[in-house]
Amino acid sequence: MDTTMREQIAKFENYPKLLPLSDSLSFGVHMSIAGGYVELLKQMTSLNATASAFFTSQPRGWNIKFPELNKTQAFYEGCLAKNLCRNQFLAHAPYLINVCSDSEDTRAKSSDRLLLDAFIARLLGLDRLNFHPGSSSDSAGYIKIAQNINDVHAIIPDIVLVLETVAECNSKTTIGSSFASLKQIIDLVTDKSRVGVCIDTQHTFAGGFAPESSFGDDLLNLFKKEIGTEFLFDVHVNGSLTKYKSGNDRHQNLHMGELPLKQIEKFIKSLKTEGLKVPCVAETPNADFYKDEIQLMKTWAEQ
Template sequence: MGPRKRKNEDALEDEKEVDNITKKEEAVEEERGGRKRSRGNKYIGAHVGIQGGIWKAVESCVEMGGYSFALFLGSQRSWKRPALDQKAAEKFQEQRCQHGFDPAHILPHGSYLMNCGSPKDDVFEKSQALLVDELNRCSLLGLSLYNFHPGSSLGTITTEQCVEKIAGAINHAHQQTPSVVTVLENMSGQGSTVGGKFSELKSIIHKVRDQTRVGVCLDTCHAFAAGYDLAAEGGVTAMLDEFDQEVGLHYLRAIHLNDSKGKLGCHLDRHEDIGKGNIGISAFRDIVNEPRLDNIPLILETPGRPGFEYPEQIELLYSLCETK
């Protein structure tokens, strides 16, 4: 038997093996509730509430016509919260599977109390402990991503020192928890927050020991307020190119879709409804037609107004997609 024939037969066997694995995975998904929930390659959704039970987040997303969603994992008003109920976690996973949501399209959002870059020892310790708790909650829910604001120096330590503390908290949390990817959010540059510049996100990532477990969520309002001109012609492309050069697109795990009440470079974190702010509808048309943003969650955090709430804004964004 010649080497070429042997090679072809080996390739055929490999293809059969891959096909068998794929069929097994599809069978598992069908057993859990059906096919993956999708609408083309863009997974647009919104931040939803958990009132009445954490599984309600899944139902809320489906009802509004979303294909991805964000949620808080507990109260935003307390450092210490009751443990996540096992039955509630199981019901969440059942709902997720039933409606076909991939864990990669669900992005829990961190508590606003948390400041992993805080120069105050007590706040830093509580933030680090809360990060561990939140990652454990993700694991119980069968989720793979966790998004949070990096932190603030409070103006009393250097940016470099703040970056060290943030990376240290992430490394500690990774040691205490399995697999969940910590997703850093870019910031507007307001006050002494860290993460408004892509170079600052890069600095944090470089200090994380397991870089397979760290990523970035780009918030459009934050980026615009920090000085990245998404409203300009080709602005979305330019921002993604710069992010790729500075950080690397392989770290991009999600987008927060928000127009901006503030002007370019204002450093104000003021979200506006899609097309109603200073970024404008053209940028969001570019976003939903950008191939580099395929297959990641695109999540609204807009204020909403009568007749233009999340369902209407989700449908508007899908209507802008050139490939339906």
């Protein structure tokens, strides 16, 4: 990002009001913005979805440009027309971001990209941006992540930066492979009301976050004990192609793979029992099952 764009973002004041908050869980899948942000609303309708996750900008490559305000405004107005709320959407930053990288160049590019994507999310009337914590060869990585969160908070109003759980439990450099790891970051953030966590069922299963035999019953309870449900801002609901505690990030559709469907059901029901009001979105590989997966999650929450 050149200095001019960063200055433009820092000086920007004409943000829309935040969209309202929904009073219930919502369910959907990760969707494409290839046709523009407003296309998300059409996809939600076609899938009978009440939630959507999406990349705020193109997920591959560092080339970025200032967002087209007419397109973000069209999305915002579409949400108002359909009575959609900000906690029905999960804006997702690109996977290539690593704000704690050992490479100074990668850190600089990642910091710029995190700022831009937080800016876009807020232009859309949303209040949360999901990103992977990253990897670092030493504990200073935690400080770098927290500092980046603080820096974004200082420039972009209202935005909550959401740290996603990761599967790589066998890695010595990946940050976020346990609830304790994420808590370390949160403890270093100045405004703790604007930092959160995304629980991914595949990542936490492959990462061994909860006992295998009682995974669905215990996952939220352990999160509540180690971090607190006030920090849970969204959920990724995925099956696992790999076995428990494999340390591999490999998603599968909900009714397939190594993570028993019954355990996913128990986890969804625990969210409802706890009274949480977060978006639950599947990032599963076969789109043929999207509509069925959304309906399945809805059914679980209604029982």
